[in-house]
Amino acid sequence: MTTTLEPGLSTDVAVRLDGVRKAFGPTGRAVVALDGMDLTVAPGEFVCLLGASGCGKSTLLNLVAGLDQPTSGSITLETSRPAVMFQEAALMPWLTAARNVELPLRLAGFGRAERREKAAELLELVRLGGAGDKRPHELSGGMRQRVALARALAATLRVGGDTEQSLLLMDEPFAALDAITRDVLQGELLRVYRSTGTSVLFVTHDVREAVRLGQRVVLLSSRPGRVVREWRDVQASDAEELTLEITGHLREVISTHAAA
Template sequence: MTSGPRRASGVVSPSVDTAPGRGIPLGPSFDGVAPVLRPPAAPEPAVRIEGVSKRFGDGPLVLDDVGLDIAPGEFVCLLGASGCGKSTLLNLIAGLDRPTAGVVETPAEGSAVMFQESALMPWLTARRNVELALRLRGVPRAERRAKALSLLDAVNLTDAADKRPHELSGGMRQRVALARALAQDRPVLLMDEPFAALDAITRDLLHEELERVWRATGRTIVFVTHNVREAARLGQRVVLMGSRPGRIVQEWRIAKTTGRRIESPEVAALSVEITEQLRKEIRRNAA
């Protein structure tokens, strides 16, 4: 005759069970019933940068020993003064250039890039600019129109589908550029100061659009900016780069990212902290 776990004063003694069909030992729980499961393994980074340095020709180092892991679906803002190597690092992630030393690992599907200028084809309508990206991706002709309209709808621009770039405002052109970047269907979206030339109100509206699209698509986003408030408003993580040569000096992780606006108190408080550190870096480089 077999007996169950020994009891003493109503307490079940610890026992070890095995997960059905897997042979994985499960530790005891506090109530002696529910097993304690192992925490899931952390996912592999979407972007991994290890010991990256960059020098152009015989010039000085632009980047020096940069290391950064970016998780799938993470929104990371690269922040720093002009000339710190933010755009150079973005180009390395995009595969538009190669590091002098170190390794940059990205998904096999590659990355989509959105620059400060929309760079739309002036003779094509908004819809056809998006369709061009779909065509280059190999989407059948019969499907392109519907997919392009769906992407323009994602950035609230369906009504302007048949307008050419010169008929659109700067903010609308950047929305088309965003839709075109999304049309490439790459897991990583790289953005190099895409809203820098826009007025404050338009930029704020596009922040909301970008955040909405990011949450809906789950894209990994690396966003380059020199605007501290913009970084504090958008990023799950803000990475500050120093200059001469460019390197990562500090980063901030934002636990609560929902409900943020450019005027939110938490955005203002974080901006003050980041600005103080940025000023220290600028003073150090000027010395």
């Protein structure tokens, strides 16, 4: 069961999952992806979900995004409709970068002039101010992901300048990029995050990425996924030491799953 609250009913939660369970398939032969998932993201918080492949990280994002429904448990959402950014940029190849960013604004009911203005602002925010007239095939992989980030941010906007809290769901958005481009875009994401105050739920299997980006790192068990450990105040910790600690716990999770 999913519970979606109207804006204004809570001030200390962007999204909360209580006892969420998600099973796929018929009873008796169902594959349980998540079981007993409890997680809260505060407004403006950057949370990284870390876990082995198949632990239900992407399933969790799909549930929060409303793309699927939990089998049981509840999801409380106190933001505008979440925007999702995937590993692939998934831009419309026949549209320019600016028009790709404008698309969610058009669906939200913005007028043409306001769409163009806001798309230009968002492209400037991701440092692509001069690339608005280019189509995806004219852009590098990193530039396409910047456009995808601008489009995701556009999807959180509402007509009338509503200041309602926004939520960005990111499913390993930099995994397909080379190491140098990934490093640059991680820095750019932090800059954009700090300038917008958007809540972020970021899925990764890369411990170093999680430590660099997250204010909080949450480790999920192997399938069925549930929270087994979390680290707070990550940015105030020694990055190298924390990376080694989290890596050790992640290896325990993976080895436990392999032995099962």
